[in-house]
Amino acid sequence: MRISDLVAPRKIPPGSGWRRVVHTGTCHVVNPGQSRAERHHRELCERIRRHIRRQYVIALVAGKGGVGKTTLTAAIGAVFRGVRPENVVAVDAVPGFGTLAGRIDENPPGDYAAVLDDTDVQGYADIREHLGQNAVGLDVLAGNRNSDQARPLTAAMFAGALSRLRRTHNVILVDTADDLEHPVMESVLRAADTLVFVSGLTPDSSVPVTRSVDLLCALGHHELVSRSMVVLNDSRDRYDRGARRYLTERFSQCGATVEFMPYDPHLAAGGIIDVAHQSTGAARLRLTEITAALADRYIPDADRTA
Numbered sequence: 001m002r003i004s005d006l007v008a009p010r011k012i013p014p015g016s017g018w019r020r021v022v023h024t025g026t027c028h029v030v031n032p033g034q035s036r037a038e039r040h041h042r043e044l045c046e047r048i049r050r051h052i053r054r055q056y057v058i059a060l061v062a063g064k065g066g067v068g069k070t071t072l073t074a075a076i077g078a079v080f081r082g083v084r085p086e087n088v089v090a091v092d093a094v095p096g097f098g099t100l101a102g103r104i105d106e107n108p109p110g111d112y113a114a115v116l117d118d119t120d121v122q123g124y125a126d127i128r129e130h131l132g133q134n135a136v137g138l139d140v141l142a143g144n145r146n147s148d149q150a151r152p153l154t155a156a157m158f159a160g161a162l163s164r165l166r167r168t169h170n171v172i173l174v175d176t177a178d179d180l181e182h183p184v185m186e187s188v189l190r191a192a193d194t195l196v197f198v199s200g201l202t203p204d205s206s207v208p209v210t211r212s213v214d215l216l217c218a219l220g221h222h223e224l225v226s227r228s229m230v231v232l233n234d235s236r237d238r239y240d241r242g243a244r245r246y247l248t249e250r251f252s253q254c255g256a257t258v259e260f261m262p263y264d265p266h267l268a269a270g271g272i273i274d275v276a277h278q279s280t281g282a283a284r285l286r287l288t289e290i291t292a293a294l295a296d297r298y299i300p301d302a303d304r305t306a
Contacts, residue, residue, distance in 0.1 A: 014038060041285075047292040048083040055166050056298050059093075059174040059192040062199070063208030068235035069198040072261070073175040074103035074138070074273045076196075079291040081138040082276060086170040087124060089131065091162070092143035093174045095153040095184050100175045101132050101142035103273050108132025108142040112153065115141065115161045124168040134272065141165065155187035162191055178208075180215055189221055194297050195228040197256070200235060201243045213254050226255040227297060231290060237263040257297075259290045 013031055014020045058076075062069040073090050081088040092098035101108045110130030121127050131139040141161060143153060165172055174188055195216075199209040209230065216225050230251040232244055239262070248258045264283035267273065275284060 012042070041288065044288045044292040045083045048080065048288070048295045049085075050295050050298065052086075052170050052295075052298055053300055055170055055172055057162075057172045057174065057191050057193050058196060058294060059176055059188050059194075060196045060198060061176050061180070061209075061212055062197065063178055063180065063212035064205060065178055066235075067198050067200045067205045068233045068261075068267065070098070070100050070175050071103060071235070071267050071273065072196070072198055072231060072233060073100060073173050074140075075267060075275050075279075075287055076291050076294065077104075077138045077171075077173045078134065078136055078273060078275045079287050080171050080173075080295075082136045083288075083291075084171065087139065087168055088137075088171040088173070089139040089141060089165055089169045090173045090175065091141045091158075091165070093153065093158055093184055093188055094143055094177045095179075095182055096143075096177070098143035098175060101140050102271070104134045104138055104140040105132025105142075106272065108140060111142045111144060112157050112161050113144075115164055116157060121164050121167070127164055127168050135274065136276065139169070153184055155183045158184050158187045159191075162187075180212055180219075189216070189224065192224060193227070193299070194294065195224060196294070197228060197230045197251070198233055199230055199247065199251075201232055201238060201240050201247065202236075206243075206247055210250065213251070213256075217254070227299070228254075228256045229290075229294065229297070230256045230258045231261050232258065233261045234263040235268055237268070239263065257293060259286075259293060261286055261290065 014035060017035060060069050060073045077088055077090040090100055090104060092100035108131065114130040115121070115127065118126065118130065128139070131141055133139050162172070174192070176185060176188055179185070197209045197212060199206045213225060232247055244260060251258050262282055264279050266278040267283065275287060
């Protein structure tokens with residue numbers, strides 16, 4: 001016998017709408033409970049807050065620029081950090097001059113060089129000196145930002161920075177380059193627990209993703225591809241129901257789950273991303289659902305087949 005069996009289930013008070021008005025207006029005597037939308041959001045947050053042992057590395061891949069990969073890296077990272085109490089970081093792994101930091105913190109204090117040159121990184125307070133951060137606490141490791149001091153990102157630099165971030169962060173999102181055969185990508189793929197392929201809804205933006213999936217399978221990453229997700233991102237406000245249906249079926253054949261991200265003016269505008277206050281309600285909900293689905297894909301090391 002459990003004590004909970006003898007106690008009536010507690011209704012969680014509503015947080016918005018007419019239900020909240022009734023609850024407040026009756027001095028909490030009448031509690032109509034949360035609405036279906038509130039319950040759905042609470043369940044999504046519980047999934048995002050699931051226990052993650054060690055770290056969870058999520059790499060975002062597109063195969064082509066202009067489909068919103070960097071934007072989704074920052075947006076998904078913001079949702080993870082807004083819900084989870086642990087540290088979350090987004091890493092710019094674009095070998096050239098990546099733009100991830102510009103979506104999170106316009107003036108990050110450091111980059112790869114600063115992290116790698118610091119030989120006394122023991123805890124979060126140490127590495128935080130070199131990371132940018134947004135209003136919700138999402139950290140970002142910027143790529144090379146000095147155009148007059150070219151320092152190409154190498155596989156060793158990425159691996160070295162990632163090993164330091166693993167000591168301090170539970171969820172690590174990696175924004176990658178379009179060239180999947182670049183040496184840095186091999187280091188990213190070895191570290192990744194799952195992949196997020198970002199595709200548009202037009203032929204020129206979806207074909208590169210199809211080729212990326214085929215290429216990774218040819219390179220021996222079948223198991224990683226099977227744990228992947230494809231996000232059909234309507235970044236240009238060109239929604240096509242037929243294209244969405246066709247691409248969903250096409251990408252599902254490789255074992256990936258397929259999610260749809262509707263057009264959001266704030267995400268498409270560029271600059272610092274503020275999902276909580278600037279995105280539409282539909283975009284916030286979809287980002288939360290996508291993030292929850294990614295959290296569901298976390299597999300502890302002991303339970304992996306490969």
